Amino acid sequence: xxxxxxxxxxxxxxxxxxxxxxxxxxxxxxxxxxxxxxxxxxxxxxxxxxxxxxxxxxxxxxxxxxxxxxxxxxxxxxxxxxxxxxxxxxxxxxxxxxxxxxxxxxxxxxxx
Amino acid sequence: xxxxxxxxxxxxxxxxxxxxxxxxxxxxxxxxxxxxxxxxxxxxxxxxxxxxxxxxxxxxxxxxxxxxxxxxxxxxxxxxxxxxxxxxxxxxxxxxxxxxxxxxxxxxxxxxxxxxxx
Numbered sequence: 001x002x003x004x005x006x007x008x009x010x011x012x013x014x015x016x017x018x019x020x021x022x023x024x025x026x027x028x029x030x031x032x033x034x035x036x037x038x039x040x041x042x043x044x045x046x047x048x049x050x051x052x053x054x055x056x057x058x059x060x061x062x063x064x065x066x067x068x069x070x071x072x073x074x075x076x077x078x079x080x081x082x083x084x085x086x087x088x089x090x091x092x093x094x095x096x097x098x099x100x101x102x103x104x105x106x107x108x109x110x111x112x
Numbered sequence: 113x114x115x116x117x118x119x120x121x122x123x124x125x126x127x128x129x130x131x132x133x134x135x136x137x138x139x140x141x142x143x144x145x146x147x148x149x150x151x152x153x154x155x156x157x158x159x160x161x162x163x164x165x166x167x168x169x170x171x172x173x174x175x176x177x178x179x180x181x182x183x184x185x186x187x188x189x190x191x192x193x194x195x196x197x198x199x200x201x202x203x204x205x206x207x208x209x210x211x212x213x214x215x216x217x218x219x220x221x222x223x224x225x226x227x228x229x230x
Contacts, residue, residue: 035218043150043203045221052216091155095215098144104155 002027002094006103013082014111020067021077021106023092030054032096034068036077039105040088048090051075082110114140116208118222125196125229133191133225135206142208145189146219147181150203162189196229203227 003026013019025034036048051059051068059066063083067076079086087110092103115138125131135145144163148156160176162168162183170176178200180192189208193200203226207219 033216033218037218037221042223043205044223045156045205045207047218047220050218089153093218095218098209098211098215100146100158100215100219102155105153107153 002029002032002096002099002101004092004094004101004103006090006092006106008106009104010107010109012109012111013079015082015084017082018078018080019082019108021079021090021092021108023075023077023103025073025075025092025094025101027073027094027096029096032094034066034075035093035095036064036066036075037091037093037102038086038088039091040085045091049077079108084110084112086110114208114210114220116142116206116220116222118206118225120225121223122226123228125227127197127229128195130192130194131196131227133193133204133206133227135189135191135208135222137187137208137210137220140208140210140220141186142189143186143211145183145206145208147179147189147191148205148207150205150224152203156205159191193227196227198229201227201229 034051038046063080089105094101117136147159160168160170168181183189205224206222
């Protein structure tokens, strides 16, 4: 069974600063997909970024980027130029063969 | 992009009654839908996985007779909470996938339903 661990229950960052959210996972699979989802106060789950395990290149989506270390089973999310609208709960997710595992989430607060 | 509509967004029901939550994929065929339960400030707990036209697969500890799931078409899945009790009060979320790459592109989530049983 897969496990996903987010060791930071809560984090805060000043507006315009950079913040990194950590995620580690455990699996014996070699081919899988990793995701970061954002859940703002509206509670709508929004896909932020995805990474294919067989790709070494780190995924980037505008201000969001990941640091994917497959050997270390680490998948951190970096948010640059943080904005007030980034305030949300962030979930790291692992998907393999159609089955998903979510981390416990990190609540991020962006302070003005 | 893919859109999943979930209704109602919130519902209050009396203890002992049943309530139905609908999850619809608006612009794609959802071969698989997932139902989650989420408590405040906590992660999503997968309740069951449903594939169109077949019986849902429930996670361990989830009462299948209490949480009835139907996935009769490629665009609609329903979750019925039967004989609801206050402890069933929670936030329920659905997600859907067209099966491409078996989740390689992630899942599209509904906006959730807040159920309060009084």
